Each structure stands twice: as structure tokens, then as C-alpha cells.
Amino acid sequence: xxxxxxxxxxxxxxxxxxxxxxxxxxxxxxxxxxxxxxxxxxxxxxxxxxxxxxxxxxxxxxxxxxxxxxxxxxxxxxxxxxxxxxxxxxxxxxxxxxxxxxxxxxxxxxxxxxxxxxxxxxxxxxxxxxxxxxxxxxxxxxxxxxxxxxxxxxxxxxxxxxxxxxxxxxxxxxxxxxxxxxxxxxxxxxxxxxxxxxxxxxxxxxxxxx
Amino acid sequence: xxxxxxxxxxxxxxxxxxxxxxxxxxxxxxxxxxxxxxxxxxxxxxxxxxxxxxxxxxxxxxxxxxxxxxxxxxxxxxxxxxxxxxxxxxxxxxxxxxxxxxxxxxxxxxxxxxxxxxxxxxxxxxxxxxxxxxxxxxxxxxxxxxxxxxxxxxxxxxxxxxxxxxxxxxxxxxxxxxxxxxxxxxxxxxxxxxxxxxxxxxxxxxxxxxxxxxxxxxxxxxxxxxxxxxxxxxxxxxxxxxxxxxxxxxxxxxxxxxxxxxxxxxxxxxxxxxxxxxxxxxxxxxxxxxxxxxxxxxxxxxxxxxxxxxxxxxxxxxxxxxxxxxxxxxxxxxxxxxxxxxxxxxxxxxxxxxxxxxxxxxxxxxxxxxxxxxxxxxxxxxxxxxxxxxxxxxxxxxxxxxxxxxxxxxxxxxxxxxxxxxxxxxxxxxxxxxxxxxxxxxxxxxxxxxxxxxxxxxxxxxxxxxxxxxxxxxxxxxxxxxxxxxxxxxxxxxxxxxxxxxxxxxxxxxxxxxxxxxxxxxxxxxxxxxxxxxxxxxxxxxxxxxxx
Numbered sequence: 001x002x003x004x005x006x007x008x009x010x011x012x013x014x015x016x017x018x019x020x021x022x023x024x025x026x027x028x029x030x031x032x033x034x035x036x037x038x039x040x041x042x043x044x045x046x047x048x049x050x051x052x053x054x055x056x057x058x059x060x061x062x063x064x065x066x067x068x069x070x071x072x073x074x075x076x077x078x079x080x081x082x083x084x085x086x087x088x089x090x091x092x093x094x095x096x097x098x099x100x101x102x103x104x105x106x107x108x109x110x111x112x113x114x115x116x117x118x119x120x121x122x123x124x125x126x127x128x129x130x131x132x133x134x135x136x137x138x139x140x141x142x143x144x145x146x147x148x149x150x151x152x153x154x155x156x157x158x159x160x161x162x163x164x165x166x167x168x169x170x171x172x173x174x175x176x177x178x179x180x181x182x183x184x185x186x187x188x189x190x191x192x193x194x195x196x197x198x199x200x201x202x203x204x205x206x207x208x209x210x
Numbered sequence: 211x212x213x214x215x216x217x218x219x220x221x222x223x224x225x226x227x228x229x230x231x232x233x234x235x236x237x238x239x240x241x242x243x244x245x246x247x248x249x250x251x252x253x254x255x256x257x258x259x260x261x262x263x264x265x266x267x268x269x270x271x272x273x274x275x276x277x278x279x280x281x282x283x284x285x286x287x288x289x290x291x292x293x294x295x296x297x298x299x300x301x302x303x304x305x306x307x308x309x310x311x312x313x314x315x316x317x318x319x320x321x322x323x324x325x326x327x328x329x330x331x332x333x334x335x336x337x338x339x340x341x342x343x344x345x346x347x348x349x350x351x352x353x354x355x356x357x358x359x360x361x362x363x364x365x366x367x368x369x370x371x372x373x374x375x376x377x378x379x380x381x382x383x384x385x386x387x388x389x390x391x392x393x394x395x396x397x398x399x400x401x402x403x404x405x406x407x408x409x410x411x412x413x414x415x416x417x418x419x420x421x422x423x424x425x426x427x428x429x430x431x432x433x434x435x436x437x438x439x440x441x442x443x444x445x446x447x448x449x450x451x452x453x454x455x456x457x458x459x460x461x462x463x464x465x466x467x468x469x470x471x472x473x474x475x476x477x478x479x480x481x482x483x484x485x486x487x488x489x490x491x492x493x494x495x496x497x498x499x500x501x502x503x504x505x506x507x508x509x510x511x512x513x514x515x516x517x518x519x520x521x522x523x524x525x526x527x528x529x530x531x532x533x534x535x536x537x538x539x540x541x542x543x544x545x546x547x548x549x550x551x552x553x554x555x556x557x558x559x560x561x562x563x564x565x566x567x568x569x570x571x572x573x574x575x576x577x578x579x580x581x582x583x584x585x586x587x588x589x590x591x592x593x594x595x596x597x598x599x600x601x602x603x604x605x606x607x608x609x610x611x612x613x614x615x616x617x618x619x620x621x622x623x624x625x626x627x628x629x630x631x632x633x634x635x636x637x638x639x640x641x642x643x644x645x646x647x648x649x650x651x652x653x654x655x656x657x658x659x660x661x662x663x664x665x666x667x668x669x670x671x672x673x674x675x676x677x678x679x680x681x682x683x684x685x686x687x688x689x690x691x692x693x694x695x696x697x698x699x700x701x702x703x704x705x706x707x708x709x710x711x712x713x714x715x716x717x718x719x720x721x722x723x724x725x726x727x728x729x730x731x732x733x734x735x736x737x738x739x740x741x742x743x744x745x746x747x748x749x750x751x752x753x754x755x756x757x758x
Contacts, residue, residue, distance in 0.1 A: 021399070021400035024395075025326060025396045028392040028395055029388075029392055032392075032426055032430045035427065036431075038430070039430065039433075039434035039435065040434055040438075043449060128445040134454075141455055142455050145447035146447075149438070149441055
């Protein structure tokens with residue numbers, strides 16, 4: 001790891017460089033993100049246990065096809081992020097930027113699908129507080145409540161992820177991130193993997209329990 | 211380095227900053243120096259403490275006699291809620307780690323700064339944003355929150371006051387807490403000076419480290435709970451609303467999964483400060499160093515698993531209640547280990563009863579009462595009788611104010627000469643400890659008795675048999691106001707008229723006493739190499755320390 005050698009040499013500036021420390025901080029932050037979603041998964045588990053049949057019934061309303069497509073999109077985008085880091089390590093700056101742009105486009109594709117999915121639901125009158133939904137059983141109301149809250153919070157993380165990746169593109173172009181100083185890009189990639197990982201749990205819990 | 215002669219010649223961090231302009235407000239609010247950030251936190255947190263204390267004194271004044279005295283019932287509800295929210299989220303959770311952790315943790319491990327200095331500054335800005343949001347929640351139409359600081363559902367969903375703003379403020383403050391926690395964990399792992407092994411770290415570092423882990427592990431849970439509550443208020447999703455199938459008890463679980471570990475966020479750093487002060491003023495190495503270090507981690511771990519003891523009367527199963535009661539008793543063990551080790555450290559020590567030490571003595575007395583009454587509340591049978599009475603209020607104030615609050619003051623008096631290079635009036639400080647101790651017990655001890663007699667917490671009015679005890683308690687609040695005023699006056703006045711402090715006024719041996727007062731910008735001229743145990747007082751000779 002040539003990165004680490006810089007750590008101890010560069011000790012004169014007030015803000016020093018420590019790549020291992022930076023990664024450690026990022027992992028700790030991701031840990032808090034997991035716990036944030038963990039709280040939601042806990043709530044989901046409690047109500048799934050309480051209303052198993054109604055959860056199954058409600059899940060039939062969801063479009064497994066779009067869900068599966070979005071899973072594939074996110075998994076692919078995780079791959080392109082990793083490739084982007086490798087490209088930069090091999091000093092191929094242009095390819096690295098290109099792969100990041102592809103990642104961002106995939107993320108936007110994901111969000112477009114999400115938009116179609118949500119707006120279809122809302123057009124059918126299924127949204128929190130709607131008459132259609134309130135006429136349903138309690139378990140179904142909770143299922144859709146959790147569906148909107150959890151996928152919504154996840155979508156918010158996608159948006160944040162896109163902003164982070166956009167910054168990474170700028171940093172690479174401005175040579176702030178270079179082939180021997182790329183810990184920012186690694187941390188941005190880690191964040192993106194987290195977003196991907198959460199979706200991998202959301203997908204079966206909402207779409208595959210019919 | 212430590213002989214005090216260097217003080218006049220070298221530049222302190224006050225004269226040399228990290229920003230372009232060395233002077234003015236910008237050199238503070240944009241500084242990435244951990245010491246300046248610590249002092250920024252000190253100014254903001256102390257301000258909120260005073261506001262919270264004034265609210266508390268107003269509540270006590272209202273309760274001096276039965277019936278209406280100075281405010282109506284709704285205002286009273288809002289006052290105790292604000293008192294709770296300000297004291298918990300703006301004062302006591304960030305208090306010790308953000309001020310003294312920031313200032314002394316890097317110095318204690320021989321580092322020039324925390325691992326992420328810019329993130330550290332961001333944490334302060336987020337804290338201020340949270341405080342600003344809390345202020346908005348008070349001033350916006352709708353009025354201050356009246357739910358109590360626990361925001362229990364269903365009332366928190368139905369209340370027309372600014373609940374959403376207030377809890378969003380708590381969310382933002384939680385974010386600041388998480389980032390500080392991440393920063394400290396990474397700092398301890400990555401920034402220790404050569405020779406500073408884990409078991410050579412001062413115990414304040416150990417306890418701040420354990421605290422940082424709780425901040426990282428527990429705070430996200432309150433964050434998601436708050437988000438769900440806000441969503442519930444705006445969209446009526448039904449997650450906590452029984453009319454839509456939701457479960458209000460689930461809210462209580464989620465709330466306490468954070469808020470119980472949070473009381474260890476509050477007390478653990480205080481325990482660390484005690485472990486610093488007692489050896490210094492006993493001139494004796496700490497008794498059971500490893501036991502104290504491990505007990506901090508044990509408290510952090512077991513403290514995560516006791517939350518439902520706040521819910522013994524909420525309607526949870528007997529099995530759950532017995533398990534949580536047992537775990538609550540277990541968490542008392544590491545606290546007991548600490549108390550015994552502190553007392554054992556003093557045994558045959560050469561005790562120098564300076565003000566910081568006296569505060570610690572007050573702490574041990576008050577915290578022991580608070581801890582033991584915690585066991586009374588942790589037992590199922592007694593808790594049914596005492597739940598939601600003044601007994602809980604008294605217990606909580608004995609551990610939090612008598613524990614953390616007292617140590618907050620002790621830490622100020624211990625590290626003030628190091629932080630500001632000035633010594634306060636020691637005689638006045640000694641008298642203040644005595645006044646504070648009397649005031650504290652006058653204020654809170656009657657609440658144990660009233661709680662036992664059945665006085666419920668948060669009530670605006672009470673039966674006439676409580677009048678005498680309520681009156682005594684209110685008198686205590688005035689004495690406390692005087693004590694707090696004397697503390698602030700003594701410290702603030704010392705900045706102008708106090709004599710210049712020696713680099714090592716107490717004869718401490720941890721690293722902060724081996725550098726100038728106030729410290730230079732990068733703390734150490736050269737990276738220190740650690741060879742001694744943290745409380746090895748034979749170092750005093752090498753350091754040319756003469757006791758005065």
C-alpha cells in the first residue's frame with residue numbers, strides 16, 4: 001500500500017494525511033447508517049410478525065419486475081464504482097471518470113424507475129392517509145407505510161450518493177484525487193456500496209414475499 | 211518543557227490560529243484547532259446550561275405553593291419540556307466529550323489534533339444548527355413543545371405545539387454527536403504518540419473512547435425514531451398509531467434503545483474525569499487501572515441492553531421485565547467497581563484537597579445515592595410503586611446533575627488553568643463546593659421523600675401535605691442559583707484578574723501537564739515518546755515539579 005507511506009512522512013501541516021484513519025472513519029459512519037436502517041428493519045420485523053398474511057397480500061400490489069430491474073441496476077452500478085477506482089489506480093483518469101459517470105447515470109435510471117413505481121401507486125390511490133389505503137386492513141396500511149418510508153429513505157440516500165459521486169468526478173478532473181491519493185474516491189465508493197447493500201435487503205422484504 | 215519558564219516565550223494557541231486572520235470571531239468559528247473548538251463548545255454549552263437552569267428555577271418557583279403561583283399549567287408543561295430538552299440534548303450529552311474530550315483527548319494521547327479536524331469543526335456547526343432549530347421551535351407560532359422530553363406517542367403526534375421542529379433539532383444534534391464519536395474513535399486508534407499503548411492511555415481517554423462507541427452505536431436509533439415520528443406527524447403513516455395498526459409501545463422501545471445508552475454517554479466521560487482528578491490530588495497511581503478501563507467498556511456494552519427498565523409499567527411481558535431488571539442490576543457492577551477503585555486510590559495517598567478534588571468528593575457522595583436509588587427503581591416490585599414519581603426525578607438528578615453536572619464543574623476547575631492559563635480564587639471555590647453540596651441536597655433530597663409518598667412527576671399542582679417539602683426544595687433551588695453564579699463569577703473573573711497559572715499547578719503527570727498553559731497550537735514541540743504508566747508520580751521529579 002503505497003498510500004500508507006505518506007501517512008507518517010507528511011506530518012508538518014496542521015491537517016495531516018492518514019488514509020487508514022480516513023477509511024476507518026468511513027466504516028464507522030457506514031456502521032451508523034446500517035443502524036439507522038436497522039431501526040427500520042426492526043419495525044418491519046415487528047409488524048411482519050404481527051400481520052404476516054396481510055403483508056403477503058399487500059406485497060402482491062408491488063411490481064416485482066421493476067424491483068428486480070432496479071436490483072440489477074444497483075448491482076451493476078456498484079461494479080462500475082469499483083472499476084473506476086481500479087482505473088484510477090492504473091492511472092487511467094479518463095476511464096475512471098467515465099465509469100463514475102456511468103454509475104451516476106445508472107443511479108438516475110434507478111430513480112426514474114422509482115418515480116414510475118411510486119406515481120403508479122399514487123395514481124391507484126395507494127399512499128399514506130388516502131381513502132383507498134385507509135379502507136384496507138391494518139397490516140396492509142402498515143406495509144405500504146413502511147414501503148414508502150423505507151424505499152423513500154433509501155432513495156434519499158441514492159440522491160446523496162449521486163451528489164457525492166458527482167463531487168468525486170470534479171475532484172478527479174481537478175487532480176484532487178489522483179492515482180496515489182484516492183482515499184476520497186474509495187470512501188465515496190464505500191458509501192455507494194452501502195446504498196446498494198440496503199437495497200439488496202429491501203428488495204426481498206418488499207417485493208419477494210408474495 | 212514543563213518548568214513554567216517557557217510560558218512567556220512561546221506562542222499559545224490563542225496567539226496562533228489555523229485560519230488566515232489570527233484574531234476576531236472568524237479565527238474561532240472557522241478554526242480547525244481542537245482546542246479552539248473545545249472552547250467554542252464551552253461557550254455555547256455553558257450558555258444553554260444557564261438557560262436550562264433558569265427554566266428549572268422557574269419551575270421550582272411555580273411549585274413553591276399549591277395552585278397557580280407564577281405560570282399557568284400549559285406554560286408549566288412547556289417549561290419542564292424545554293428544561294429537559296435543553297439540559298439533555300444541548301448540555302449534558304455533548305457537555306464533557308465535546309468540551310473536554312475535544313480539548314484534552316488529543317493532548318492526552320500525545321497528538322497534535324483529532325483525526326478529522328475539519329469534521330470536528332463541522333460537528334460544532336451542526337450542533338449550533340441544532341440549537342438554532344430548537345430556538346425556532348420555541349419562537350415559532352404553535353408554541354414550545356409540551357410533551358415532556360421523551361416525546362411519547364400518541365400525545366406527541368396530536369400535540370399542536372412545534373413538536374416536529376423540536377425533535378428535528380434533536381435529530382440534527384444527534385448527527386453532531388455521531389460525527390464527534392467517529393472522530394474520537396479514529397483519533398484513539400490512529401493518533402497515539404509512540405509508546406502510548408492502549409494501557410498507557412489516561413483513563414479519561416478510555417472513558418471518552420467508550421462513550422464515542424455508544425454515540426456511534428446508539429444515536430442512529432434515535433435518529434430513525436425521530437424521523438418516523440416526524441413522518442407520522444406529517445403523513446399519518448400509522449407506524450406508531452394504534453388506530454392504523456401501529457404500536458405506541460414500539461416507540462417507547464426505540465426511544466429508550468437510544469436514550470438509556472445516552473445516560474452512559476452522559477456519565478462515562480465524567481467517570482473518566484474522576485479517574486484523572488483523584489490520582490493527581492492523592493499523588494498516587496490509580497488503583498486497578500485495567501479494572502477501570504474495562505469497566506468503562508462493560509458499562510458501554512451492558513448499558514445498551516437495559517433500556518426496557520424505563521417501561522416496567524408500560525405493558526411488556528413478565529419475562530421481559532425480569533430479564534431487563536436483572537441486566538439493570540448487572541450494569542450497576544462496573545459502576546461499583548469504579549467507585550471502590552477511586553476510594554482505594556485515595557487510601558494512604560498524600561491528599562491535597564484542592565477545589566477539583568473537593569468537587570469529586572461531592573460527586574462520589576451524590577452519585578452513590580443516585581446509583582443506589584437506581585437499584586430501587588430497577589427492582590420490579592419497588593418500581594411499580596415509584597414509577598413516574600418524584601423518586602425518579604430525584605434519582606435522575608442525583609446521577610445526572612450530582613454525577614455528570616458536578617464533574618462538569620470539577621473538570622472546569624481542574625483544567626481551567628491549563629485551558630486559559632489563569633488561576634481562579636481557590637478559597638472562594640472551596641466555599642462554593644460546600645454551598646453547592648448543601649444546595650443540591652436541599653433541592654433534590656426532599657424529592658425522594660415526596661416520590662415515596664406518591665407525588666407524581668410533571669404535575670402542575672399537588673396536595674397540601676407536600677407543601678413543606680416542595681417549599682424546602684424551592685429554597686434549595688435558590689441556593690443552587692447562588693452556587694452556580696459563584697462558580698461562573700469566579701471562573702470568568704479569573705480571566706482578567708486571576709494570577710498567571712503555572713504549567714503544572716496541581717502536580718499532575720498526564721501529558722497535558724507537561725506542556726505550557728495555555729498549550730501551543732500543535733500541543734507538543736516534538737512528538738512525545740511515552741515511557742511511563744499514565745499515573746506514575748515518580749515523573750514529578752523529572753518534571754522539576756515543586757509543590758507550592
